[in-house]
Amino acid sequence: MLSYDELTASERELWDAFPEGRRVDLRTGAPESDRVAGGGRWGPERTVRADVIAALLLGANSAQPGSMASLTLVGARISGCLDLAGAHISHPFWLEGCWFEERVNLFGAATRTIEIRGSHVPGLEAGSTRIEGRLALFRSVIESGPVSPFHRDITALSLTNAHVTGGVILNGAELTAPGGCAVAAGGLVAEGGVFCRDGFVAHGEVRLLGAQLSGGLFMQGARLERPGPRGVTLTLDNAVTPTLNLSEGFTANGTVRLRGARVSDNVTFEGAALSGPPDGEGPALVAMHMQVVDFDLNLARPPSGTVNLRGAQVSYLHDSEHSWPDVVELDGFVYGSIKMHQAGGRREALGRRDSVTHRVAWIRRSPGYNPQPYEQLASWYRKAGHDDDARRVLLAKQRHRRRTLPSVARVWGHLLDVTVGYGYRPWLAGVWLLALTLLGTLSFGTHSPNPVKQGEGAPFRPFVYTLDLLIPIGGLGQRTAWYWPNDSLQWLAYLLIAFGWVLTTAVIAGVTRALQKN
Template identity: 70%
Template structure:
């Protein structure tokens, strides 16, 4: 019973076949629940329930509804296979795992889980509060869209090595619009076969895509990353390979930007993007981009990947060089701006 705070005061079940619908909606569950290596013939309804800890580990479940649940410690779905049916129409989507407006004082652990909702939402967790964070490591796979709109993740979101694929008709793999988090970790081989959307997300510490692959929507239409108005301290965008779709950073603000030769696709939206400094990843070492050979030419080419002409990216770049004490480079940026304007 590793992982439960009070293993002697728990309902435990292992290796069971559970037939019928397990309905605990609105229930007050006084002790921890631990279900391991179980096979559920029908879904589990925990909506509106209150509990100490709930663990459904290494099990097969045709859908978990846990909207409005209140959990004092943790929700553990490690290594489980959670599935849902197909959406019946374009306007109706089906969630395999629903955590809408749930409140978990500890962590939500989905590490090693595989969550499948063909044409629907693999995870629907708008308004989720997870004080201990959300963990989607150790081979986590989502077939369908993962939605955490407006989530409050004071313990962060960790998706190291996760695979997000088959996002459905909209081509969106992950949505964190207006989410508030301490950290967002999409590193160590994270793959998104669909758009990653971070519109208005606020990250108190680091947002990292180090070693990630952002393939964008399978049909090639839509951005690989849409991070309009995103705010973060560290923004590590040292990818494993070039994104297939647009990277949209309009209005985003970061203190430190880290990039490499694979960071930027053919089109980058930079109007309104503000950064404090830029460092370049070379052979695993982070070095200041300012003052490097061909630095100005490289950064001006980066700006020219934006569609049309916008003065702000040039002015931001010029300001960065000037604050770093490279006035000659700053003047070169202003000349490039004038040429582009003409």
């Protein structure tokens, strides 16, 4: 138990100020000597033991009547470990411009608002902590300290399973945990949201696995410089939140994971840069099974790693020419609408031929052949009333599928394509019929055939004779009544019969396929 006589001058000043909530400022007023980076050189006149701070917060000096006790300390060197694990702290505390010698331990504590502003802290352990108010680390430098019994990973800030009724404010902070977690906050409940703006920098993974962020996550302009051991800079797997704002120059030099995240409003990457892991071996964005209403992927430049949207569900997708890398995984990706971002604003990606070409090329970036992305895109065009565009997409699907078939099936596929466009261009059959009819009429009209039986049959008509050859079903009485002494014309007749059968079979097969799909 500390006695008043054992306290230094600076500690007595803090002790006396605590009951009335007065501010204690130990700075000299000289900018050079007050820089927090040099706090390790501050002398006894600016040093406060962590045990003194802990004693005050735990009620060592009761409040004065009519006053609210609180601890406000500026410009101090805090020696020793501030260990408040499991404590019930009824007083808020503010520490500004302070330099901590050792890691701060708040594991399992119940406390009120904590604000550590512009300070240097070698690690903050706040796992399983309940904070009635907010946790603010404005412009502080948090570095991974020694491994603790409570969190054995290399971690700068631990908020695992913590519950914060206000916001977690990390604006302007720099968190460093090389090869580990800059922020380990799996299971975090932050009712007021998490804010990492105004120059926030993380060296290491920011892990919010399964977090519930009722107020959203805001990381505008944040820089995630070095990934953790898995090559991941930001993990939001299975997180639940109304909004994720990763825009305005947000930079991630590692994988961003949103797998299974549920976002009731919007996810925006507008103006962001997703570089993927430095070694180039991992994806830039993994959003498998993500559920979101509004998804804005209008990036500053194309991602350098793959984008994985398999199984994701989006009501509104916003993209641009910078949204997609060379490889995009789209199998199972479902969306209600696509809006293309261009200079001058956004527009619905409909009504232009190059729009379909662009979207089909987008699907082709997905590795292998999967029918679902084509069916999804065609469904969107069809719902919007653009049936012609939907048919073009489905035709592209058949052409892509053809590449995966055996040689014989590919030949048949090519035949279906050129004759009836797999049933999505039935007018091609009319073009072929017209061309072959014209060829036969002109060729047969220059010569006279011989009758099979003299004096029997209808007079020779080149046009009707050609149609009789091309139409395999029924007969017009010309084909069986005449033959050609000229071998070349006789072979032409045989070829037209063969073309007629092929054309008829292709029409039936293509139209049947189109009817089954539609």
